[in-house]
Amino acid sequence: MIDLKVDWATYAAAKFACENFHYSRSLPAGKSVKVGAWEGGQFVGVVIFSRGATQNIGSPYGLTQRECCELTRVALTMHQSFVS
Numbered sequence: 830m831i832d833l834k835v836d837w838a839t840y841a842a843a844k845f846a847c848e849n850f851h852y853s854r855s856l857p858a859g860k861s862v863k864v865g866a867w868e869g870g871q872f873v874g875v876v877i878f879s880r881g882a883t884q885n886i887g888s889p890y891g892l893t894q895r896e897c898c899e900l901t902r903v904a905l906t907m908h909q910s911f912v913s
Contacts, residue, residue, distance in 0.1 A: 831868055831869070831909045831910055832868065832869050832870070833866065833867070833868055833910045834866070834867040834868075834870075835864055835865065835866050835867075836864070836865055836867075837863065837864065837865065838863040838864060838865030838875045839863070839865075840863070842863070842865055842872065842875065843856060843861075843863040843865075843875045843877060843902075843904075844856055846865075846872075846874040846875040846904040846905070846906075847875070847877075847902055847904045849904075849906070850874050850904040850905055850906045851902055851903075851904035853902075856877070856902070857877060857879045857881075857901040857902060858879075859879055859880055860879065860880070861877050861878060861879035861901070862877065862878045862879070862898070863875050863876075863877050864876050864877075864878075866905065866908070866910070868908055868909060868910060873905055873906050873907070873908040874903075874904045874905035874906055874908070875902065875904050875905075876900060876902065876903050876904075876905075877900075877901050877902035877904070878898045878899065878900055878901065879898055879899070879901045880894050880895070880898060880899075881894075881898065881899035881901055883899075886899060
């Protein structure tokens with residue numbers, strides 16, 4: 830069994846993960862929520878939720894772009910846990 834921990838990630842941790850583990854090598858622009866992942870006590874990366882690129886993302890639900898978010902980054906190094 831894998832010891833997986835998820836918790837809020839700092840800006841510095843998210844920046845490191847994106848620059849080293851994501852093909853874009855960059856953080857998404859604007860405000861974001863950063864969630865880190867650790868396996869066996871080792872930092873393996875982040876997932877980041879932010880406004881995204883589509884300003885009409887919430888329109889089917891009567892929401893503005895400021896009222897919803899999307900998964901904008903999955904920046905993980907080698908890991909054992911499943912990602913879906």
